[in-house]
Amino acid sequence: MSSSLLSEYLGAPKLADCFAAMALLENMLAFEVALARAQAELGLIPESAAAAIAAAATAKEFDLEALRKQTAESSNPAIPLVRALTANVTAVDAAAGDCVHLGSTSQDVMDSALMLSCRAALQLLDGDLLRLESELSALASGHRGTLMPARTLSQQAGPTTFGVKAAGWLQGLVNGHTRLRQLHTALPLQFSGATGTLAAYGDRGAELTAAVAAMLGLRAVPPWQTERSAIREMAAMLAGLAATAGKIATDLLLMMQTEVGELREAPASGRGGSSALPHKRNPVASMAVSANARRAPGLLGTVFAAFDQTHERAAGAWHAEFMALTELFEVTGGVLLGLQRALRGLEIDQARMLQNLALTRGVIMSEAVTAALRPSIGQSAAQGLVKRAVADAVAGDIPLIEALVAMSEIAALKDRAELDRALDPASYLGMADHIIDEALAAAARLSGENAG
Secondary structure, rough: OOOOOOOOHOOOHHHHHOOOOOHHHHHHHHHHHHHHHHHOOOOOOOOOHHHHHHHOOOOHHOHHHHHHHHHHHHHOOOHHHHHHHHHHHHHHHHHHOOOOOOOOOOHHHHHHHHHHHHHHHHHHHHHHHHHHHHHHHHHHHHOOOOOOEEEEEEEEEEEEEHHHHHHHHHHHHHHHHHHHHHHHHHOOOOOOOOOOOOHHHHHHHHHHHHHHHHHHOOOOOOOOOOOOOEEEEEEEHHHHHHHHHHHHHHHHHHHHHOOOEEEEEOOOOOOOOOOOOOHHHHHOOHHHHHHHHHHHHHHHHHHHHHHOOOOOOOOOOHHHHHHHHHHHHHHHHHHHHHHHHHHOOOOEEEHHHHHHHHHOOOHHHHHHHHHHHHHHHOOOHHHHHHHHHHHHHHHHHOOOHHHHHHOOHHHOOOHHHHHHHHHHHHHHHOOHHHHHHHHHHHHHHHHHHOOO
16 A cells, blocks of 8 residues: 555555564564573673674664565565674674574564564554544534434434534544553563474573563563464454444545535545536545445454464464554554544534434424323324324325324323423433543543553
């Protein structure tokens, strides 16, 4: 995506940089330096060797193009990197050269470097989510009384508020954001050695694992070179965020249809225009979210299809998983950036929402009317009566209240005050305020944790 003509529209360049060749090189070198320093701390190699390795592990001293070409012959970049690092160290200190990558294996380097890239990417996504949650919190709070029709199975179903709808969007992002935070603080070091037992370190393996993990800021865990649940959980979280944002974009797109007209993306010069139709104002940011969200399930499927990481080292599954996960990060980043653009300056047509709410001339309040009649005539009779009234209102193209008062059962009622209240959409919002307050509180907790 980063080299595509669509990259500025669908991509997330800063997030893609977390997994770019230079970032991966720097992270692989960080692992080698941490390994050497931890080994020196434990007396496994001389301090001078660790210092020589750290001095030689400068990314700018390595030929990225040569690493790319050699990777094609070696199956992963860690092998040519270790070879080049060893040569650089040996040129200065031959004895130190023998200490490079001592007892480790290429997948230790690659998986640990991936976790460092994930950490940087998750930090960017965290910031994007905080900004989105701020936007949605403002919409939920500011529009808690903005009446509009709720829609089920594409049809008007009853009254709600735009604040409730925004709160639902917000809660979905908060749920995914909470999971992201959990994974961000639990990124694991991969350290297994050649066969998964760290045999090269004798009885010092666990001690060395803890030391390397502490230096890299990762979690010390048992080797997971072919037990890939950490990767699958990461991918599922990312795809979940993309799906949540995609659902929001779908709602936005539907509410921006000409016939609905309740929302519009903010106008800007050249934004949303058509190559053929001068009148068009296309919802281009929401479209970008929808496009990217559609890519996530396939990438998630690839990660899960890589379950067959056989025995103690995978033959092909790891490579497929690695590429899919890094692309899934970029897709999710693009989704969140697109959603920020869609929400920024969003135009909300409250008058149109009220017009749409009134389209059915009261029929949308059928559940509320049934509830109002229940105490007088019972649930079954109330449902039957309202169904008849709705049919009469639709057939006669008259307001529901007219159809109701024409019925003898209604005329016999002595007190119609409750019925009149039932036809007021503002009186039938149930837990709307509570739902909004709960979402706002959840978002505030995440924001507070970040501030802390």
